[in-house]
Amino acid sequence: MGLLSRSASFVRYAVEGEVPKNFWDFAAGRIAKHAFRDIDESFEERSVGWVSVANMFDNAFAYASYAAGDYLVLAMRIDERKVASKVLSKFCQKEEERVKKAKQVPRLNRAQRMEIKESVTLSLMKRALPVPAVYDMCWNLAENTVLFFSTNQKAQEVFEEFFREVFGLGLMLQVPYLVAEHLLPEEQRPALAELEPVIFV
Amino acid sequence: MDLVDLIDEKRFLGQEFLTWLWFKSDERGGTIFLPESGSDIQLVFEKHMLLEYGEGEAHEKVICRGLQTELREARTGLAMGKKLEQARVQLIRDDHEWHLTLRGSLMEFQSVRLPKTMENSDESDAPEAMEARLLDQIGLYEMAVRTVDQLYRMFLEVRTSKGWKKELSKMQAWVAKASTI
Numbered sequence: 001m002g003l004l005s006r007s008a009s010f011v012r013y014a015v016e017g018e019v020p021k022n023f024w025d026f027a028a029g030r031i032a033k034h035a036f037r038d039i040d041e042s043f044e045e046r047s048v049g050w051v052s053v054a055n056m057f058d059n060a061f062a063y064a065s066y067a068a069g070d071y072l073v074l075a076m077r078i079d080e081r082k083v084a085s086k087v088l089s090k091f092c093q094k095e096e097e098r099v100k101k102a103k104q105v106p107r108l109n110r111a112q113r114m115e116i117k118e119s120v121t122l123s124l125m126k127r128a129l130p131v132p133a134v135y136d137m138c139w140n141l142a143e144n145t146v147l148f149f150s151t152n153q154k155a156q157e158v159f160e161e162f163f164r165e166v167f168g169l170g171l172m173l174q175v176p177y178l179v180a181e182h183l184l185p186e187e188q189r190p191a192l193a194e195l196e197p198v199i200f201v
Numbered sequence: 202m203d204l205v206d207l208i209d210e211k212r213f214l215g216q217e218f219l220t221w222l223w224f225k226s227d228e229r230g231g232t233i234f235l236p237e238s239g240s241d242i243q244l245v246f247e248k249h250m251l252l253e254y255g256e257g258e259a260h261e262k263v264i265c266r267g268l269q270t271e272l273r274e275a276r277t278g279l280a281m282g283k284k285l286e287q288a289r290v291q292l293i294r295d296d297h298e299w300h301l302t303l304r305g306s307l308m309e310f311q312s313v314r315l316p317k318t319m320e321n322s323d324e325s326d327a328p329e330a331m332e333a334r335l336l337d338q339i340g341l342y343e344m345a346v347r348t349v350d351q352l353y354r355m356f357l358e359v360r361t362s363k364g365w366k367k368e369l370s371k372m373q374a375w376v377a378k379a380s381t382i
Contacts, residue, residue, distance in 0.1 A: 004338060008313055175208050175306075176305070
């Protein structure tokens with residue numbers, strides 16, 4: 001559920017650093033370079049890139065431009081091949097049994113088991129289909145703030161890193177204290193820093 | 202201070218804001234005057250609240266559900282010193298109605314349901330229609346954020362002023378009264 005739906009969850013970020021002067025030219029280059037690349041036909045484990053907020057298959061922004069007024073709107077798509085731990089464990093055990101029988105040994109040593117785990121992981125990973133996840137974001141260029149449409153902490157971490165990689169700018173999650181610093185005039189900030197929790201009873 | 206410490210040490214700020222907001226909303230039957238816009242808004246606490254108590258291993262969470270008048274459990278929780286961590290509110294401003302869940306410690310906006318508007322009725326895929334729809338949606342999401350910011354600024358102004366003592370004693374009386382309902 002993202003920007004275009006009637007109901008969504010989000011957090012706020014402040015963008016740290018100066019936005020380049022020719023912003024839209026700068027953004028066009030960076031977005032094209034980091035547009036989403038499909039990995040359905042390859043064996044890559046993971047792909048992260050931009051798509052349009054209107055269509056997760058649109059990495060060329062044919063359906064919706066990423067520029068809307070004074071906002072940059074994009075969706076970060078992550079496709080990832082995952083193997084469930086129970087599946088991995090089953091296939092490792094199966095392979096261990098096969099090797100034991102073939103070598104006619106009662107048990108395998110740690111190094112052998114590790115080797116099996118590695119090769120089984122690789123072969124299962126190749127057979128796994130990439131699972132997609134899409135997270136919308138909206139960058140208000142006038143205020144230099146970003147709404148990111150997920151409250152999942154892991155997704156936020158990936159987004160912060162990806163945003164920095166693409167635009168070379170940092171993001172600061174706007175938790176209550178930082179919002180307060182932004183909302184209060186300078187002279188009230190020392191009082192804010194000294195606040196201690198109160199009890200309402 | 203890094204962000205993790207900041208969240209940890211100052212988590213009370215957002216939670217106190219939510220509690221104050223509940224008190225403020227209750228004071229005038231769901232109406233709050235916004236000085237920045239010079240007008241009233243409606244802010245009603247709905248049927249879902251989450252309260253927190255204690256830290257570390259002794260950390261407890263209590264979920265309270267029920268109609269507005271039945272949030273007695275939540276009020277009793279406040280009287281026992283629990284902190285309001287999450288609340289679902291209905292917000293009406295300029296004839297538009299939002300429903301949203303605010304999380305105090307992180308100031309997350311969860312399950313924000315937007316008002317129905319005439320503007321976003323054009324469902325065509327034309328680029329202009331898409332841009333208009335996007336801007337309309339952004340405007341509605343940002344309006345919810347801006348309103349919460351304006352309310353938060355009201356709280357912060359009184360919280361960092363000499364008037365806080367008086368406000369706190371009013372809130373304490375409200376909590377005490379709530380627990381005897």
